[in-house]
Amino acid sequence: MGGRPVVVVGAGLGGLSAAMRLAGAGRDVIVVEARDVPGGCCGTANLGPYRFDTGPSVLTMPGVLAETFAAAGEEMDRWLPLRRLDPSYRLTYHDGSHLDVVPGEEAMAEQVRALCGAAEAARYVRFRRVLGEMFDVEWPAFIDRDMTRLRSLVHPYALARIAALGGFRSLDGLVRRHLTDDRLVKAHTFQALYVGLSPKRALGIYAVVAHMDTVGGVYFPLEGGMHAIPRAMAAVAEKAGAVIRYGVRATKIETDASGVAAVRLDTGERIATREVVVACDLHRAHAGLLPPGAGDWRLRRPRFSPSCLVMHFGLDRPLTGQAHHTLHFGKEWDSTFTALAAGRPQPDPSLLVTYPESDADAAPTGHTTLTVLEPTPNLTNGTRRDRLTSRLEERLLHRLADLGYDGLAGSPRFTVDPPAWERLGHTAGTPFALDHRLTQTAWFRPAARARRVPGLHFAGMHTAPGVGVPPVLISGRLAAERILGNPR
Structure with a gap:
């Protein structure tokens, strides 16, 4: 240790991932977080005796998280x-x-067989193996890899195989090439919403999300x-030597x-440093925090993902037979994505219901949350929101009752x-950042390093690999590896 510290702006999952790796490698690290708790998008809120997760509810690829702790x-x-689950x-x-x-190929094939028949179950097993092969090709070449240079995209074998x-x-075309039952097609294409696009606009490469x-x-x-x-990640970062300062905002990178x-803080302090990882909302950072030389042509015409309306309920009873995650598909499908793309509420939306019954401390005994x-x-799109939310809430309550x-x-x-x-700091009022159209994917996504400002790095869902817990953790790892001088 010694010398100038690395400053990490933001204690979300990307910033904490970078901080844990840097501190674990012996670097002095200061994390500056405007809120009073770690987590960023992976937040928490209380309503009386009830506690709710306000960010992602789906955790996949736990090995990525385990590597961060290691x-x-x-x-x-x-x-x-x-x-x-x-x-x-x-x-x-x-x-x-x-x-x-x-879990398990045989058990899942039996579920498909009971719903769709033996022929579709056989097609499902073959498709499942295609998904596995796509994942094995994409993960090392384009997801778990630093995309700060254009040559990162040059993988002839991987591109040809994909x-x-x-x-x-x-x-949608990829999945329908293998599956014929619309219900099973929906089961493997609804994940397009994770990348901000309809299944007919998202590339087939995003089938890896379904995998x-x-x-x-x-x-x-x-x-x-x-x-x-994030609470565990913050504790481990501090144990490794990182200093996390909550309730303090970075105002200018000099x-x-x-x-x-240096990094200027709203306390008036100036932290001298040669390396900064900016792991907060990138568009807001460009509004004043970042120096002029940090501009990125990829942000000239950003395309944002749709947003969401989330209702949190405290229940005075448990729900019988309720799964942790239930996705209720509406009758409409294509028209719902068309409406979103046009900036209109979906006419018949699919709903994700999360019922974390096993989170025993989230509610008093005998109570649960939903x-x-x-x-x-x-x-x-400039739609007036003064009455829209109340109308959507009322419609949603009726739908849930049905x-x-x-x-x-x-x-x-x-x-x-x-x-x-938006008030929580998410540009365009969406917690899902930029969508993942081709021109905002991999090297075309905003760069994770400022080419004209040595020492300025970025992590989080605005950079590659993109949105989701594993990609954000990877973005933090890549930032740390560039600083440590050993990128993969």
């Missing part, structure tokens, strides 16, 4: 024990049928909900002829809508 010299299981999802359809996404597997078709959760599995902390993840020189997410347009969730209208609740996401 880089700081710790075993993840000691700090953050996880369990695999079974089922990962319950998918319910408008015709009354449902499909449980369960093309042969259908990765450059639309996601991550339907094959790799979905996990959940044994205690403390999803917010336990430069000199050599590059980064969270419902409906995709909505972001704020870029689905069998009785009594929610009288339960304690609060709502997070696009204006609220």
Whole structure:
């Protein structure tokens, strides 16, 4: 240790990932976080005796998280024990049928066989193996890799193999090439919303997202909900020597002829440094925090993902037979994505219902919590929001009642809508950042290093690999490796 510290701006998952690796490698690290708790998007909120996760509810690829803890010299299981959800999802359809996404190829094939028949189950098994092959090609070449240089894209074999597997078709086209039952197609294409696009606009390469959760599995902390993840990461970073300063905002990154020189704080302090990792909302950072030389042509015409309306409920009873994650598909499909793309509320939205019954400390004994997410347009189209949220809330309550969730209208609740996401620091009122169209993917996504400002690095969902817990963790690792001088 010694010398000038590395300053990390933001204690979200990307910033904490970088801090853990840097501190684990012996570097002095100062993390500056404007909020009073770690987590960023992976946040928490209380309503009376109820506690809610306000960010991601789906954790896949736990090995990426375990590697982050190992880089700081710790075993993840000691700090953050996880369990695999079974089922990962319950998918319910408008015709009354449902499909449980369960661990194991044979068990999952049996679920498909019971719903769709033996022929479709055989097609599913073949498709599942295609997904595995696509993942094995894409992960090392384009996801788990530093994309700060254009030559990072030059992998002739990987590109040829992905093309042969259908990765450059639309996601919808790729899946329909292998599966024929619309219900099973929806089970493997709804993940397009994770990357901010409809299944007909998302590239087939994003079928790897379906592989991550339907094959790799979905996990959940044994205690403390999803917010336990950043709390454990922050504790390990501090144990490794990082200093985390909460309630302090970075206001300006100063430069000199050599590059980064210091970070100014809203306390009036000036931290001299040669290396900074900016792990907060990138567009807001460009509004004043970053020096002029940090401009990136990729941000000239940003395209943002849709947003969401999230309602959190405190329940005075448990729900019988409810899965941790239930996705209720609406009858409409293509028209819902068309509406989102046009900046209109979906006419018949699919809903993600999260019921973390195993999070025992989230509610008093005999009580539970419920969270419902409906995709909505972001704020870029200028739609008036003064009455829209109340109309969507009322519609959502009626829809939930029709689905069998009785009594929610009288339960304690609060709502997070696009204006609220914007107040929380998310540009365009979306917690999903930029969408993942081809021109905002891999090297075409905003650069993770400022070419004209040596020492200035970026992490988080605005940079490559992109949105989601594993990609954000990887972005922090890549920033740390560039600083340490050993990028993969």
